[in-house]
Amino acid sequence: MDSFELNKVAGAVLGALLFAMGTGFLAELIYKPKPAGDRGYALPAAQEAAAGGGAPEAAKDEPLPVRLASADAAKGQSAAKKCQACHSFEKGGPNKVGPDLWGVVGRAKGSHEGFNYSAAMKAKGGEWSYEDLDHFIHGPKAFVAGTIMAFAGVPSGQERADILAYLKGLSDKPVDFPKP
Ligand code: HEC
Known part of the structure; x- marks a missing residue:
């Protein structure tokens, strides 16, 4: 039951494209609200990760x-x-x-x-x-x-x-x- 409601909510939010991309409805729809949130931050997060990739070097000891x-x-x-x-x-x-x-x-x-x-x-x-x-x-x-x-x-x-x-x-x- 819950999954149907989630299905509807998430379906409304995510729209047809995500459905097309999704494979398992249940997993997809329970899961999607988070990835959808993550998506919004995906680019900055990726940049942070890139910066983070540099951070271990910075954290490495100075000469x-x-x-x-x-x-x-x-x-x-x-x-x-x-x-x-x-x-x-x-x-x-x-x-x-x-x-x-x-x-x-x-x-x-x-x-x-x-x-x-x-x-x-x-x-x-x-x-x-x-x-x-x-x-x-x-x-x-x-x-x-x-x-x-x-x-x-x-x-x-x-x-x-x-x-x-x-x-x-x-x-x-x-x-x-x-x-x-
Ligand atoms: C648990 C005991 C222990 C502690 C704590 C310890 N050492 Fe040592 N240290 C030794 C022993 C034993 C040797 C001899 C090593 C060998 O012959 O392989 C040694 C060797 C050395 C040497 C080589 C000296 C030489 O004459 O060639 C240096 C330099 C040194 N220690 C520095 C330090 C410093 C600095 C610290 C603290 C940050 C420290 N040790 C902490 C036991 C210790």
């Missing part, structure tokens, strides 16, 4: 040099509290679960004295650039498969940049940020 240009070492210091469970940050500080991070920027990977690194870290090679640190802190296991740093990573690109700004200061000879 590191850009993030570093606006990074805040004080914020980085408080963000780095979550690292302190495992790392000390003082000059000559102790190795804990992880190695002391004083002077880590520019340091050869897996090279801090007295710390027993994973084979994966020792094999990684090269020095810790800001780029590499950014990747590692984003997803330790993604950057060094087999690392024993049991840390999920810092998802926010700006927070990582803040942490790097903090790490920059933990040095007698701070390494310059890469230029944007």
